[in-house]
Amino acid sequence: DVVGDAVDVIASGPTAPDTTTFPEAIKVLKKYSLWDKTPQSIKEVLKDGERGILPETPKPRDRIFERVYNLIIGNNRNASLAACKTLANEGLNVTLLTSTLEGEARHVGTVLASICQEISISGNPIVKPAGIVVGGETTVTVTGKGLGGRNQELVLSAALKLQGLSGVALASLNTDGVDGPTDAAGALADGETVARAEAMGLSCEQHLSENDSYTLFSKLGDLIITGPTGTNVNDVAVMIVL
Structure with a gap:
């Protein structure tokens, strides 16, 4: 569950050299x-x-590490490539943009939505029907008092950018099945999410400002709930543009 597979960080690196020091910790x-x-x-x-x-x-x-060899047998790239294979089997043109994505969730969501827009308009960087996979792990700077997780917040910010766009959907989830302090792995949105929310008297902007993505997606029925998966290799986001 570490972006970039740094062995000395995964599970605190019990079998890897520690490059940090006491002064650095202080x-x-x-x-x-x-x-x-x-x-x-x-x-x-x-x-x-x-x-x-x-x-x-x-x-x-x-010398303690002279006979130690660490092997990564599962990571975000594996999960992302598996998602790509599934999309390709559905007849989509597929690309994996990155498996090392990081950044503020709401900003990343806007960027991913803009990529969907570009594909819809120009066919760049991949022609329709397109399936785009992004792996990594974002963060959330909590300023509100709502309930949510980084994947749900990413999707909510993307929904605001996607509103009114047809033939586009975006989903993002945590591979361990638990996104933030919620029972959801993530959420999904499309070009009609904002309109559906407004029809129910809900403001996507307000829920985003309150870090309250879970409440909104729960009312819309757009949460992704898998339960604990027993594995954890960061997050995977999937975008489909038809």
């Missing part, structure tokens, strides 16, 4: 104004490490 806590909120016991450990009283974690070229 620097990060201070950078984000968390040092004063950190329990004293943890601060003492970090300070002892900084002073050399405690040994650093094993680093690259440490």
